Amino acid sequence: MANKVEVKDVFKTYKRGKAEFHALNGISLSIKEGEFLAVMGPSGSGKSTLLHLIGALDKPTSGEVFIDGVSLSLLGDDALSQIRREKVGFIFQQFNLLPTLTARENILLPLRIAGKSSRETERYADEVIEAVGLTNWSSNLPEEMSGGQMQRVGIARALAIRPSIILADEPTGNLDSKTSEEILNLLKDCQEQFKQTIIMVIHDAKAAAYGDRIIRLKDGQIDEEVEAYSANLI
Amino acid sequence: MLTLFKTFNLRYLAKHKLRITTIIFGVTLGIIMVVATALVNQSILRSYHSLVDTAAGKTGLQVLSNTRSGLPASIADEVAQIKGVKAAVPVVRSDVFAFINGKQAGSLLVYGIDRKKDTNARSYEFSAGRQFRAGEPDAIVLTKAWANEKGLKTGDHINITGSRGFKEFKIVDLLSDTGPAHANLGSFAIMDINTARGLLNKAGKIDQVDVVLEDGEKPNIVQDRIKHKLDGRAEVEIPATRGTEVQRSMESMSIFLDLAAMISIFVGAFIIFNNLEISVEERRYGIGTLRALGLPRKKIFTLVIFEAILLGFIGSIFGVAIGTLLANLMSTAFADAILSFERIRITDLGVTPQIFILGILMGPVMAAIASMGPAMRMLRVAPLEALRPFETAWRPRPKTWKLVVSALILVIGVGSLLIFVYVLENNDKLSQNMQLIGNFILASIFLTFLGSVLLMPHLFLYPSGSKGRAHLPYEWP
Numbered sequence A: 001m002a003n004k005v006e007v008k009d010v011f012k013t014y015k016r017g018k019a020e021f022h023a024l025n026g027i028s029l030s031i032k033e034g035e036f037l038a039v040m041g042p043s044g045s046g047k048s049t050l051l052h053l054i055g056a057l058d059k060p061t062s063g064e065v066f067i068d069g070v071s072l073s074l075l076g077d078d079a080l081s082q083i084r085r086e087k088v089g090f091i092f093q094q095f096n097l098l099p100t101l102t103a104r105e106n107i108l109l110p111l112r113i114a115g116k117s118s119r120e121t122e123r124y125a126d127e128v129i130e131a132v133g134l135t136n137w138s139s140n141l142p143e144e145m146s147g148g149q150m151q152r153v154g155i156a157r158a159l160a161i162r163p164s165i166i167l168a169d170e171p172t173g174n175l176d177s178k179t180s181e182e183i184l185n186l187l188k189d190c191q192e193q194f195k196q197t198i199i200m201v202i203h204d205a206k207a208a209a210y211g212d213r214i215i216r217l218k219d220g221q222i223d224e225e226v227e228a229y230s231a232n233l234i
Numbered sequence B: 001m002l003t004l005f006k007t008f009n010l011r012y013l014a015k016h017k018l019r020i021t022t023i024i025f026g027v028t029l030g031i032i033m034v035v036a037t038a039l040v041n042q043s044i045l046r047s048y049h050s051l052v053d054t055a056a057g058k059t060g061l062q063v064l065s066n067t068r069s070g071l072p073a074s075i076a077d078e079v080a081q082i083k084g085v086k087a088a089v090p091v092v093r094s095d096v097f098a099f100i101n102g103k104q105a106g107s108l109l110v111y112g113i114d115r116k117k118d119t120n121a122r123s124y125e126f127s128a129g130r131q132f133r134a135g136e137p138d139a140i141v142l143t144k145a146w147a148n149e150k151g152l153k154t155g156d157h158i159n160i161t162g163s164r165g166f167k168e169f170k171i172v173d174l175l176s177d178t179g180p181a182h183a184n185l186g187s188f189a190i191m192d193i194n195t196a197r198g199l200l201n202k203a204g205k206i207d208q209v210d211v212v213l214e215d216g217e218k219p220n221i222v223q224d225r226i227k228h229k230l231d232g233r234a235e236v237e238i239p240a241t242r243g244t245e246v247q248r249s250m251e252s253m254s255i256f257l258d259l260a261a262m263i264s265i266f267v268g269a270f271i272i273f274n275n276l277e278i279s280v281e282e283r284r285y286g287i288g289t290l291r292a293l294g295l296p297r298k299k300i301f302t303l304v305i306f307e308a309i310l311l312g313f314i315g316s317i318f319g320v321a322i323g324t325l326l327a328n329l330m331s332t333a334f335a336d337a338i339l340s341f342e343r344i345r346i347t348d349l350g351v352t353p354q355i356f357i358l359g360i361l362m363g364p365v366m367a368a369i370a371s372m373g374p375a376m377r378m379l380r381v382a383p384l385e386a387l388r389p390f391e392t393a394w395r396p397r398p399k400t401w402k403l404v405v406s407a408l409i410l411v412i413g414v415g416s417l418l419i420f421v422y423v424l425e426n427n428d429k430l431s432q433n434m435q436l437i438g439n440f441i442l443a444s445i446f447l448t449f450l451g452s453v454l455l456m457p458h459l460f461l462y463p464s465g466s467k468g469r470a471h472l473p474y475e476w477p
């Protein structure tokens, strides 16, 4: 099967005062279409940074990221924006909701940005809202919601446009274990039903087992890579 | 795009009513003064025209009656004999009321003239070429402009109030829009001198003699000769002295208005610049989020500019409306104060299409320019800025010393202007020195402007800066 995402020898360097800090330190990785990859690793190991580069939210210092075989480094703002709004659904670690919009409006925002707001697409969005358990909260503003609810709004927003790639940065970080399980099952459904490719950053090893494959980052490098069934055995 | 504007921009605006009211107020402030100034200047210009092209014509000196009953008609011949006088033109004049079909149609300045002699002082242009015959009893010539305004044409009849009630006149011709036709802003009519005498009960009398001088004669020398000859039986004036006085006060009024308009544009623009800047910067986080969700740069730009243009347009509408109102108030006060001359009248001020378009366009243009800077800055907002709101959050830090200094400058500016106006009113010697007055007023206006501009950011940035955190949905760890 074709590689949906390919990361080739990627470095990401931040300047800290005069010193340079390598958040990503030469990472190469391929993810197949319809694959579910779990990314683990200690805090500061570069998990979010990796996800941002794949989601076309940031540019690597060196190396290349390919999506559907196209190198992002060759694309301008219009094309990168198009990838962000049409191919990628990003579940942010800090939710990033617009404070002036209600939950449902936040969730429909990507459809509106993409100009794909129709009765059909909005019906799917409402299904997602139901699946994340927000039906009764859809007209509330973010400030009226708990962290867990805001996180679920962020998840629904990423899924509503039914992107071919879902990038989830600790999607269950603020959820109780029962809701976490529901969300993980929802992601698994997305993979199975719509063949969506999923890359999920996760702390919990049990949750990571939802993936087909698990990689572990350390100091900006891939420290360990295992197939999920063997992780289950561990 | 429109749905995005509705959800992203309008929702923000609805939540920040004070901010948008301030922006709209800034636009309105600038436009009020521009519209008012343009209108008043326009009417000053018109009055000025009426002054330059009035009935005085080539008159170098005027012999005027010092009583209400007028001068004996023979005085014109007497004056004509004096050395340096080329022609002495007798005039019977009066302000009368006109009635059309029994309805009041406004006042008219009527000149009763001796057609033959009058050509020395004035050149009329009759549009039908008929004029009136000497002694023709009921013939009147109106200006074309006035007749058009009242819907009258040659051959129509008009009633005029005289000393013995109404008298009906026939409009035998109209004056084309040149020279004397501008007198009294067009509310001007001529008739035969004897007809006027009959109407006004002034048999054998005249009201003034318009004196045309020989080439090269100095008005004040001839003035002395006439005064000497008449020996107190009449006043002798140089018509221009009245004119220049009024002209000077109109000029200084006009300059003052221009300055006021400039200042209010500056202050208005400054308010707009400041508040648009804040209102856009406050949304940096949201704009980062929109970028992360795939909104391209150029659409961010469009959203910001479009919003500014909309606010500018609303401000413009208020500005034109209030500006027109203010212009009418100002010109009334203004006319009472310095233009209380019979010959100069500030007409009703209507918005001309040019001024309307100028006012309506100025707001959106000003706002678009003001939003250009923040809009450009928003182009550079990276999608990831949404993830680090506190690193990039833009919070102004007002410095107390700056606040004190700018407030002080403002107080000095306003204070010195007030003190100066007070001193001016109580000191005749000082009020003669126009140059000093001009410079001082300029300096204090500049200080006022500088003070307000420096103070503005403290007034507007501070409250929003302290609120900056409040509308972020979560606390950054």
Ligand SMILES: Nc1ncnc2c1ncn2[C@@H]1O[C@H](COP(=O)(O)OP(=O)(O)OP(=O)(O)O)[C@@H](O)[C@H]1O
Residues within 6 Å of the ligand: A014, A015, A023, A041, A042, A043, A044, A045, A046, A047, A048, A049, A050, A093
């Ligand atoms: N804009 C930035 N400037 C400087 N350093 C940064 C920046 N963004 C990330 N870093 C640093 O890069 C490193 C990797 O960050 P990243 O967010 O990818 O870690 P992470 O694995 O997601 O950690 P966590 O589990 O805490 O979310 C961290 O040490 C972080 O401080």
Ligand SMILES: [Mg+2]
Residues within 6 Å of the ligand: A047, A048, A049, A093, A169
């Ligand atoms: Mg992270």
